Amino acid sequence: DVKVTQSSRYLVKRTGEKVFLECVQDMDHENMFWYRQDPGLGLRLIYFSYDVKMKEKGDIPEGYSVSREKKERFSLILESASTNQTSMYLCASSLASGRLYGYTFGSGTRLTVV
Amino acid sequence: GESVGLHLPTLSVQEGDNSIINCAYSNSASDYFIWYKQESGKGPQFIIDIRSNMDKRQGQRVTVLLNKTVKHLSLQIAATQPGDSAVYFCAVFGNEKLTFGTGTRLTIIP
Numbered sequence: 001d002v003k004v005t006q007s008s009r010y011l012v013k014r015t016g017e018k019v020f021l022e023c024v025q026d027m028d029h030e031n032m033f034w035y036r037q038d039p040g041l042g043l044r045l046i047y048f049s050y051d052v053k054m055k056e057k058g059d060i061p062e063g064y065s066v067s068r069e070k071k072e073r074f075s076l077i078l079e080s081a082s083t084n085q086t087s088m089y090l091c092a093s094s095l096a097s098g099r100l101y102g103y104t105f106g107s108g109t110r111l112t113v114v
Numbered sequence: 115g116e117s118v119g120l121h122l123p124t125l126s127v128q129e130g131d132n133s134i135i136n137c138a139y140s141n142s143a144s145d146y147f148i149w150y151k152q153e154s155g156k157g158p159q160f161i162i163d164i165r166s167n168m169d170k171r172q173g174q175r176v177t178v179l180l181n182k183t184v185k186h187l188s189l190q191i192a193a194t195q196p197g198d199s200a201v202y203f204c205a206v207f208g209n210e211k212l213t214f215g216t217g218t219r220l221t222i223i224p
Contacts, residue, residue, distance in 0.1 A: 042216035102148045105157035
């Protein structure tokens with residue numbers, strides 16, 4: 001069974017901390033994505049990557065960065081956490097032809113910034 | 115850009131009845147559509163998809179209908195069961211990007 005694994009289910013961090021959210025997929029997918037999910041706003045794309053060392057901004061990249069050093073791992077970095085970054089973060093992956101296949105999601109990381 | 119909306123944020127259905135969840139999109143160039151199910155504490159799970167060259171596709175107890183004329187798609191769940199309780203999202207692929215709706219929470223009444 002294919003899997004996207006997010007390292008933490010729940011995180012509590014302090015304002016100003018640097019936060020790392022890790023995501024690993026075992027499907028040899030080229031594409032990986034980071035979304036945040038907030039009530040009434042749905043899923044919003046933060047960053048995505050179509051290949052190793054490659055990254056593209058999504059719709060709401062401000063305050064975030066990403067790293068993709070290996071094909072299977074895509075990390076989301078909050079450079080200086082703020083309370084408005086309290087949210088559910090979802091990682092997803094897809095085959096290279098993302099338009100022909102659905103995305104596979106991880107279980108999510110619920111981040112609280114205090 | 116694309117905007118995707120679901121018609122109802124919540125839907126309550128009697129167990130055993132059919133459920134219909136609706137979604138509207140704005141970009142007529144969108145060509146691939148997916149329905150996801152998200153149970154509490156879990157990430158979204160793929161249910162069924164449909165491409166723009168089709169207007170209907172059936173899975174196990176689920177049917178997706180696509181009306182490109184009015185830019186509307188729907189998910190029908192037959193004989194709704196307690197395990198169908200979840201939030202359902204449509205996602206629309208267009209301009210090389212997948213855009214998600216905000217979700218409809220389906221509640222099953224015993």
